[in-house]
Amino acid sequence: MKLVVAVVQDKDSNRLSNALVSEGYRATKLASTGGFLRAGNTTFMIGIEDERVSDVLQVIRNNCKVRDQLVTPVSPMSGSTDSYMPFPVEVQVGGAAVFVLPVERFEHF
Numbered sequence: 001m002k003l004v005v006a007v008v009q010d011k012d013s014n015r016l017s018n019a020l021v022s023e024g025y026r027a028t029k030l031a032s033t034g035g036f037l038r039a040g041n042t043t044f045m046i047g048i049e050d051e052r053v054s055d056v057l058q059v060i061r062n063n064c065k066v067r068d069q070l071v072t073p074v075s076p077m078s079g080s081t082d083s084y085m086p087f088p089v090e091v092q093v094g095g096a097a098v099f100v101l102p103v104e105r106f107e108h109f
């Protein structure tokens with residue numbers, strides 16, 4: 001068994017959870033925050049048999065889009081901010097950051 005951990009954009013989370021449920025996968029959604037953008041995102045935990053991992057990855061791939069997002073870097077932590085001009089920079093976010101972890105044991109009581 002594997003645990004698929006997928007960090008997705010909030011905009012994709014409803015579509016992905018509907019697709020997972022309708023295709024018979026069990027999943028848990030966690031509200032999370034990206035360390036870089038400090039914006040909300042959604043983390044899915046999906047426990048799955050080894051032979052179905054590639055199918056679940058395909059569902060994630062089909063339901064999560066890559067988007068460009070403008071970020072204004074935070075001001076420097078120290079020193080004068082008089083000459084600091086924050087310019088927005090564009091970063092590409094998503095479709096999904098996915099980790100596949102081995103599960104040593106799974107119990108469902």
Ligand code: 2BA
Pocket residue numbers: 007008033034035036037038039041091092093094095096097
């Ligand atoms: P954030 O950390 O908010 O990152 C959002 C996007 O900003 C990233 O998109 C990437 O394009 C860019 N980015 C992140 N760190 C950067 C850096 N040090 N320098 C330049 N650009 C940077 P994604 O790669 O699609 O990641 C989307 C979200 O997935 C991340 O939100 C984070 O919550 C999660 N994530 C991505 N990689 C991860 C990892 N290796 N471990 C844990 N979480 C991860």
